[in-house]
Amino acid sequence: MKDESPSRTRPLPQGQGMTPVRPDARTLIDTFLDPGTWRSWDGTPADPAAPGSGYAEELAVARAKTGYDESVVSGEGLLDGRRVAIVACEFSFLAGSIGVAAAERLTAAIERATAERLPLLAAPASGGTRMQEGALAFVQMVKITAAVAAHRAAGLPYIVYLRHPTTGGVFASWGSLGHVTAAEPGALIGFLGPRVFESLHGYPFPEGVQVSENLFAHGLVDAVVSAEDARQVAIRVLAVLCASREGASTRPEPDERVQPTEAWEAISRSRRDDRPGVRELLRFGAHDVTPLNGTGEGENDPGLLMALARFGAVPAVVLGQDRSRRQIAAPFGPAGLRVARRGMRLAAELGLPLVTVVDTSGAALSKAAEEGGLAAEIARSLADLVVLDAPTVCLLLGEGAGGAALALLPADRVLCAQHAWLSPLPPEGASALLYRSVDFAPEIAAAQGVKSTDLRRDGIVDRVVPELPDAAYEPEAFCRRVAAALEHEIAGLLRRPPADRLAARLARYRTLGTG
Numbered sequence: 387m388k389d390e391s392p393s394r395t396r397p398l399p400q401g402q403g404m405t406p407v408r409p410d411a412r413t414l415i416d417t418f419l420d421p422g423t424w425r426s427w428d429g430t431p432a433d434p435a436a437p438g439s440g441y442a443e444e445l446a447v448a449r450a451k452t453g454y455d456e457s458v459v460s461g462e463g464l465l466d467g468r469r470v471a472i473v474a475c476e477f478s479f480l481a482g483s484i485g486v487a488a489a490e491r492l493t494a495a496i497e498r499a500t501a502e503r504l505p506l507l508a509a510p511a512s513g514g515t516r517m518q519e520g521a522l523a524f525v526q527m528v529k530i531t532a533a534v535a536a537h538r539a540a541g542l543p544y545i546v547y548l549r550h551p552t553t554g555g556v557f558a559s560w561g562s563l564g565h566v567t568a569a570e571p572g573a574l575i576g577f578l579g580p581r582v583f584e585s586l587h588g589y590p591f592p593e594g595v596q597v598s599e600n601l602f603a604h605g606l607v608d609a610v611v612s613a614e615d616a617r618q619v620a621i622r623v624l625a626v627l628c629a630s631r632e633g634a635s636t637r638p639e640p641d642e643r644v645q646p647t648e649a650w651e652a653i654s655r656s657r658r659d660d661r662p663g664v665r666e667l668l669r670f671g672a673h674d675v676t677p678l679n680g681t682g683e684g685e686n687d688p689g690l691l692m693a694l695a696r697f698g699a700v701p702a703v704v705l706g707q708d709r710s711r712r713q714i715a716a717p718f719g720p721a722g723l724r725v726a727r728r729g730m731r732l733a734a735e736l737g738l739p740l741v742t743v744v745d746t747s748g749a750a751l752s753k754a755a756e757e758g759g760l761a762a763e764i765a766r767s768l769a770d771l772v773v774l775d776a777p778t779v780c781l782l783l784g785e786g787a788g789g790a791a792l793a794l795l796p797a798d799r800v801l802c803a804q805h806a807w808l809s810p811l812p813p814e815g816a817s818a819l820l821y822r823s824v825d826f827a828p829e830i831a832a833a834q835g836v837k838s839t840d841l842r843r844d845g846i847v848d849r850v851v852p853e854l855p856d857a858a859y860e861p862e863a864f865c866r867r868v869a870a871a872l873e874h875e876i877a878g879l880l881r882r883p884p885a886d887r888l889a890a891r892l893a894r895y896r897t898l899g900t901g
């Protein structure tokens with residue numbers, strides 16, 4: 387569709403910095419899609435205004451002024467060669483507000499995307515419910531939400547790019563339901579519009595709250611990116627979310643005999659500062675990596691890295707305890723587990739394999755962690771994982787101390803790096819518990835069967851990935867070896883019927899130690 391609109395861009399409101407312009411809906415769509423591939427799905431919208439009314443006049447003026455026939459645009463195109471559906475608001479048309487006709491256009495487009503099994507991209511920018519249409523407009527958010535929920539329930543991706551400004555019922559419905567959500571830099575994103583707030587209360591809404599960057603800081607959006615970068619994010623995300631779940635056959639499992647190591651030596655090696663962690667695993671062993679941010683519900687934890695990625699051909703949601711953040715952040719706590727549980731839901735909903743990476747010296751032990759529900763969150767994580775409706779692989783990568791490790795353990799297949807370990811407490815803690823002294827940690831570690839080969843012997847681990855002779859000496863090669871093992875395991879799981887996979891997982895944990 388060729389754009390004839392006179393309002394291709396809009397100036398930013400006062401006080402929003404120096405960025406001079408924001409793209410209108412069609413410019414945004416042109417930025418997103420491959421050139422020349424856009425096809426509109428829009429028919430002539432119904433006219434909700436009584437002829438001769440003030441509202442009819444406003445609609446006529448908006449149409450003449452903007453070149454748009456309604457506040458939303460819908461259609462399809464190619465994104466890096468992949469067919470996608472797209473819906474976007476045009477703010478210059480009555481503030482991108484949603485009345486019955488706009489809601490109908492949105493809902494029909496979402497339903498068509500679902501019927502044609504297309505990934506859906508949404509780019510709202512709106513003052514919310516159209517005030518001229520009142521309560522009937524207000525309840526339209528329900529049908530839009532129902533359509534989004536059905537799209538997601540069909541296992542289809544929904545990606546949201548929040549633009550300046552997104553407020554009210556739009557933010558509180560289809561703007562906040564993305565599997566992945568990005569926001570425009572410096573954009574005003576909030577529930578109640580600040581102008582309305584000030585008029586109602588007589589003082590301004592606090593500055594710096596309803597802005598993309600603050601939403602990111604609170605784990606409410608995954609990224610703050612320009613429209614050009616949002617295109618690249620969407621391409622990478624869809625490369626993972628739409629990747630084949632067939633489980634292409636990989637090379638046969640290599641014979642990975644490992645040299646036996648003393649437990650204490652393994653523990654010492656696992657604690658080296660230069661040992662590769664989940665970040666190095668993703669850098670050297672994965673591609674199409676997109677970090678996700680926070681719970682989407684107002685919490686974040688720098689100790690938990692969540693990302694979409696591919697290992698070779700296979701896609702995955704990766705949830706990893708991030709050793710690189712230990713020095714600068716509080717230890718992994720209940721918020722980290724809530725972030726992890728978002729990743730689990732994402733995997734289950736989209737049928738994506740899940741990879742958990744255990745590398746923790748123990749959970750946060752603090753007032754905040756206790757009051758934040760650490761134990762309950764470990765329990766919920768265990769409960770979610772053990773019955774998760776997705777192929778799951780756990781990688782014990784380094785330290786594996788206590789409930790924080792256990793919370794990410796249950797999986798169809800469990801891999802363990804040669805010098806990784808799993809223990810109910812850090813060995814020093816176990817020594818203190820039994821002997822009121824930390825001095826017996828090496829002996830206790832040896833006796834508790836915490837090292838990789840012991841874990842494999844006991845059926846807790848399926849496969850040990852060698853370190854030659856230590857992951858810290860060969861980080862790149864080690865990470866590639868681990869990634870190849872992950873790809874192999876995931877591909878194998880994808881080839882199994884889901885019901886068999888789940889039954890085998892439950893049987894494994896039912897019989898551990900007794901079988």
Ligand SMILES: CC(C)(COP(=O)(O)OP(=O)(O)OC[C@H]1O[C@@H](n2cnc3c(N)ncnc32)[C@H](O)[C@@H]1OP(=O)(O)O)[C@@H](O)C(=O)NCCC(=O)NCCSC(=O)CC(=O)O
Nearest residue numbers: 481483513514515516517551553554555578579580581582
């Ligand atoms: C979105 C904004 C921050 C944009 O500020 P700007 O300074 O850029 O623009 P502006 O305020 O001059 O608005 C541009 C024009 O759009 C109109 N306008 C804004 N929002 C509208 C709406 N929802 N319905 C109908 N018209 C609307 C304004 O009156 C103005 O008209 P003119 O140019 O003629 O003067 C602000 O408009 C705002 O705070 N809007 C209210 C947001 C909000 O609280 N929505 C909740 C609605 S109830 C809802 O959605 C349900 C729910 O909350 O669950």
